[in-house]
Amino acid sequence: MDLMLLAPELTLAVTGLAVLLIGLFLPVGAKKMLGYLASLGILVALALTVSSLGTEATMFNDTLSIDALSQFFKIVFLVVALLFAIASIKYTEGNSHTEEFFSLGVFATIGMMFVASANDIMVLFIAFELASLATYALAGFEKSNQKSLEAAMKYFMIGSLSAALLLFGISFIYGMTGTTSIPAIAAGAGNLVTNPIGLVAVVLLVAGFGFKIALVPFHMWAPDTYQGSPSVVSSLLAAGSKKMGIVAAFKVFIVALIALQAEWQMVFAILAVLTMTYGNVVALSQTSVKRMLAYSSLAQAGYITMAFVVLTPMALGGGILYALSHGFMKAGAFIATAAVVYMVLSENRDVEDPDHLDNFKGLGKRMPVTALSMTIFVFALAGIPLTAGYMSKFVLFSSTIQAGFVWLAVIAILNSALSLYYYARVVKYMYFIPTDAGKVSEPLPYTIALVIAVIGVLAIGFWSEPFVYWAMEAAKVLIPGGM
């Protein structure tokens, strides 16, 4: 057992503690450095993870497994966390609770990373809760703002309910198989297939993870929370914590409960269609950009869920790649929104809806970098070629066709086309609707985060091979046979 493989998590833990402790002794004005510290820690963790790519190991009596899948998702989480941290430097400027903000963010990331490498449902559940609990407070970070508070409340309430459902479901799994180890469950899942409780457990687990992934009808907190939370936190939720739900579902369903494939495939098929359609249709009429992005995030989750239905290595690879791409795209889009919100609020503190579409008017002139990045992100989300979104959709949708799920692919494709409408509308507001407000200087941290995200989005779009390769490798962990 090589503890070095845990180095990223440990680094993050140290970073989180360091941020917390150092923050106590810093004056408000100097707390800015905490953000840099946190970013640095995340960057180191990212570097460590990347450097350990390709190794496979299990640790701590098989409760953790380091493999391509976990590495891949760790990178996703770290990247999202990095974007979150960098963007938050500006957001938390002048706030006396900067240390809490960053350490909560870092801890949440640790939770996500443990979910990615969990090989035991107990680890998975607790890490899952870590990520949730840390983000509850983040969502309500603007505690004097009713929206933020409401967002936190809803997130928390539905989160607890889901945790209970999840735990309830896990208890049945445990009861039928007598173990919490994922490989052991897979070996002893025969019982679950023959008994009706198997289905109950599956649906309960779907509900539990579906809350994080924001699948219809477990999604209802998501638009409210994404809208109400600080935008940077929304980026962490939508881009990071959502992926955590996905990787957890990958592990639990595809690895542990593969015997119950028939049941959960059907569940996911229904939910995928519902989710993408509902998300896209409702997003059409949104005027709050964050809420629109939340619904779009629903739709994207619906696409990724298709991987569960199709269940070929290529589809899973596509889903995994999509997760990474979505991380970049959605985090980037929320951060761009955060920049706009920041700009709007710095002009007038009392604006009711700082993320209203009207505030995006003429953004192309006012904040050119932000507007351009936002354009790239929304087009990527819509699946325009040479972006990450297209590459992922290409792999995912094409594998859907390959596996013979033409109907699903058609629905997904039509949805994808529909989504273009509301994405294009954002672009329209940014570039085509003039405003008399002048150009503003774009806050540097936001810009850096945006540039990183843009680079990520375009890199996956252009230089796809390594990403596709690693996604496929990760998928092989789930289905060892291969195509």
Place this chain on the structure above:
Amino acid sequence: MLPILSLIVLIPLLFAALTLFTKTKEQARVMALVATVAVLVLTLYMYINFDSTIADNQFEEIYQWVPSLGINYHLGVDGIGMPLILLNAIVLPFLILFTWNDDRKAPNRFYALILATEGAVIGVFAALDFFLFYIFWELTLIPLFFMVSIWGGPGKHHAAIKFFIYTHIASLVMLLGIFGLYFSAWEMTGTPSLDIPALLSQFQFIGSGVMKDLIFLALLFGFIVKIPVFPFHSWQPDAYTEAPTAGSVLFVMLKIGGYGIFKVILPLLPFTASPNLMITIMAALGAVSIIYGAFLALAQSDLKRMVAYSSVSHMGYVLLGAAGLVSLSVSGAMFQQFSHGLIMSIMFMACGVINTTAGTRIINDLGGLAQKMPKLAVIMVLTFMASLGLPGLSGFIAEVSVLAGSFVNLPSYVIIALLAIVITAAYHIWALQRAMFGVFNEKLGTIVDINGYQTLSMGIIAILIVYFGWNPSPVLDMMLTNSEQIISLMAVMGV
């Protein structure tokens, strides 16, 4: 060997990016002109070295891109793509010249979008990998969307969104077809590949007839919406009309739908499960578009909208000729694309000029413009004549080839198309008479003729129309070579 195709594709894209950073109109337009002229020179160089007697892809470049999915950076051009690249390369410099003295907001973005469209469109014609093909295909959407949205007419937002989503849906359906082809071939060969020639040749070995038909129809749908033909044309009049002049010309340059028909659809056609049904579908849509577009053009009161509908009518010939399955008709259909590109670009330029000088495009509000704009009148009369298929101008070569060739296999559809010719003449002549001739409408105020740049650009394209009307061989020969190859495929299958 110079990677000439890559250069032709990438130069405009690169210059588009550079143009974005220019500050003044002067810099932007010079930048755009340099890029387009460079493309023209390279294209001419390529054209000179192009062997029009063989139907193979030439100037091929291939590099691995995403090997795990079988995606390559594969460029190459054959007799189908070459004329269309040539068309773009020829028209674009003159389009830049045409807009030389225009004043508009954000000229740097304007020229950048023009260049980006050029690069993307040429990219479609040069791509020999479906992945690349689709990328360029979609890439054409974005600059045009911006073009319409920023500089368009009063209904620009609606038109832009409609165009964007409508054609995007079609593209996605086409993508589904590509996926089907991709995986069917993957299953048979065991290795993934998105190479266009390879996939086209493997289509015939797909076991399931339903699968074949589905793939074929999905691809066909994607292409005919882009062409566009009846009944999938409704994005087109709005988009063409609301777009700024340069945008309309770029739309006209967007011959990717027809290109897809020749490059992809026809090689697949004989191997579908029910080729005769497919031919009937294509021929019927083509013929109906011809007459439907003509009648609608007749009903329009807006000059530009009339031109837009006339485009529906003209593009019907492309589908009809392709369905005719005689080398003359197929090459005629290809030539129709080429000639239509030349003709329509002047038509839209003329509409643009009239709109800016007279302040309206409503035909009945104009009148007697020829007295004040003699140069424009000459060019317009010539172009309208070309558009209505007057012999001696390039449109006729295409139409007569399509009609004569298609009649062999599709007599009844050709008769429908023939009926439309009178209507076509009617709306052209009607519009000319109302707008250009007769008593000058004094309400229009002071009218000045087209300036030197506009005369130059429109004039040279007009001369090309005449030239290709008398000597189509420079581009028709290579089309013939390729269409004969396509037809020989048909003969093998006995279609």
Place this chain on the structure above:
Amino acid sequence: MLNDEVSILFTPMKVLTSVYNFFRPRIIGMIVAFLFLAVILVSVFFTSWPSVEQIPQNVADQSNIEGIGVLIFTDFVVPFEILSIVLLSSLMGAIYMAKGDGNQ
């Protein structure tokens, strides 16, 4: 909203409405909860649960604390460690949320 004078006339209506408003969410909740319960119960009772023949009874030491302790520090040390972070972060979060707006 009905104003007072008018509402007198509609008192029965008002009562009904308030009754309805009182019960409506409860009724739906009731139905949903019963549905859920029924589904679970049916599934539970139709399932043949695995169980050992006899629950092992450690005669010497009725407590299983030791076993749990061993497990916690061997097999399940990772969740334990994660739990420490959970506690820390929830502590932080709770304190932050509960604190007044002293310096915001």
Place this chain on the structure above:
Amino acid sequence: MIPVELYIGLAAIIFSIGLYGFMTQRSGIRMLMCVELMLNSANLNLVAFSSYNADLTGQVFALYSIALAACEAAIGFAILMAIFRMKDTINLDTFNVLRW
């Protein structure tokens, strides 16, 4: 020996009660209590299975989940306090600024 179904059935009933409460109560604190109810019914399950499977894992899990429940409660009450401070009520159904 008491069949395990009875434990599970009890847990299911408790869970459903929690669900019902969660769906119908307006007060945040009651809802939190319902969540605790649900978590604990799951714990009951875990412990019961643990006994019947002669495997201590479930009990360890239950321990951990109790700790988690505590954490959750802490955060939950903190949020409710913040809410109360702002609105002078913890009736959560009045909190619907964010909707549609």
Place this chain on the structure above:
Amino acid sequence: MAIGDLAFLIPLLPALAFVLTFFLGKKLPNGGAIIPIAAITISFVISLLITMNLLQNPEEVINQSYSWFAILNIGVLVDPLAAVMLTMVSLVSLLIHIYSVGYMSHDRSQSRYFAETALFTASMLGLALSDNILQLFICWELVGVCSYLLIGFWYEKPSASSAAKKAFLTTRVGDVMFLAGIVILFSDLFRIFNGTIPDGVYILRFDEIFTHIPEIAAMNANILGMEVSHITIITLLFFGGAIGKSGQFPLHVWLPDAMEGPTTVSALIHAATMVTAGVYLVARTFPMFMAAPSSLLVVAYLGAFTAIFAATMGIVMNDLKRVLAYSTISQLGYMMLGLGVGAAIGAEAVGISIFHLINHAFFKALLFLCAGSVIHAVGTHDMRQLGGVAKVMPITAVTMIIAAFSLAGFGIPDTIFGFSGFFSKDPIIESAYLFGSSSGMWIPYLLSITAALLTSLYIFRLVFMTFFGKPRTDYGGHESPASMTVPLSILALLALVAGALTRTTFYEFVSETFVNDFVQMDIPALADIGGYHLASHAGHEPMLILWMPLIVAVAGLLVSYLIYGLKVVNMDSLVSRNNPVYKLLYNRYYQNAIYTDFLSVKVIYEGFAFAGHAIDRGFDWTVNWISDLMIESGEALRQFQTGVIQTYATAVIAGVGLLIVLIKVVMEVI
């Protein structure tokens, strides 16, 4: 180098002149008229020399073909038919050009005028020497567009531009038929060759077409239950084209309106360059017509009908040029009739018809130029305002009278005394008689002889009303300048003597058209395919028949002299809007109402186009409806998101419960 190798220059020089005049004309005196005049002169000389050569060796026709694109070619064919046509066109056109220098001297866009007329001439010359049907069609269309441009020369006049539009669209209807014929012909030949055409074979060249006539004739198409031979369809479609171009009924409506252009343009159109194209087309493809059952009969009947139909309208017109226009239509009817009677006399029909075409060109050009001279001098073309012009413009009057006699066909049978028109019109009427006697179909003959009476009537009405009597209004006139009167005199000479001098040579010469080293057609064999019985043509007609044309011509002259010269009858009672016959004629059989107001405006424009427009709105509406539906359902669906936390919880729990039940049910079913 043989003169024949220069044949391609005949159309090319005027075409070049067009380009030069168009771009440089403004800078030259007289709008650069010298360029086209020089070019056409050279063309005329070349044509004349070629014709001379051909007269020596009628077999050695000139044919040069070059591959154009695909299996089509471009080429030159000068056989006797083409040669006479070229000579006539270049000569008449040259004279008109010279005349125009004076006539157009006051117009500020004369350079455009000369450019367009040069192109007009070039197209017509190109049409005449085409060696394949497609090239003929191309030039045919170019002729059409030039006429469009020239009729609308004074485009600022609404009437001119609308007349141009009418001319273009009406002929376009015929052109489409012609094109359809070509398309069908092409596909038939393509099938005959089975899709593989050997190198060097151009399937639309006349020799290929003629060689395969029997095979095409053997193909049948089922139209509305009738088995129709392809050759009939093709020839009828060709004839449809000719109807449009040559102003035959029912597509003649554009021709009278075409007077809106300069009078010289009318002269060009009516004499040399445009309307004769239709006759030329039928003559050119005459072997096909011979092989086509019933096609020639259609030609004959329609020609005869047009001859009288137009003549009736010619009588009532008060516009100088309109009378002449109807006269042209009527004469073209004669030419068509001349071709149609080929059903009885075989290939000779081409000779007599083309002979009339040539002579008609001379006297009709003369008539128009004289009219132009009058209009130029007095500034009006309403005959009711003229009278006594002969005193002011003697040369014009004399030449005009010569032309009138030529048109009316004065001459003594069996001698060489007679005007040109007599020698060409008389054989047509005689052939019509022969046709009647051999087939029993007398209608063409009766119509043609009646039309001859009417011809004489309306042309002398014109002469008397314009040139004699007292001036009815106060016009100031003077004789035209020499550049105008010299061409008049030359044409008058031709109208006077050309017919008498050339007729026998001409018939022999033109009869070589289908038997030479280019094509070897056996016309009687083709007639068998077409089912016609050829009668031998010689003067077996009764004396009365030979003299009949002269009798009716004289009768016409006398009647009009009585009415318009001596005014023994007061026409005012007849010429009134209450007289239904007059009304019908004056309104030109209401064709304008039927074609323009009803067919084009009501049916095509308001009917079809707007129906199409409505359908298109439907498509548009559907597309918009789908998008609206999406947005509205988004609006509806978002109502689920109430913002109340309990609802959310309920959704989650209900979702779990329902999913379990649903999946259970589905699993059971499956």
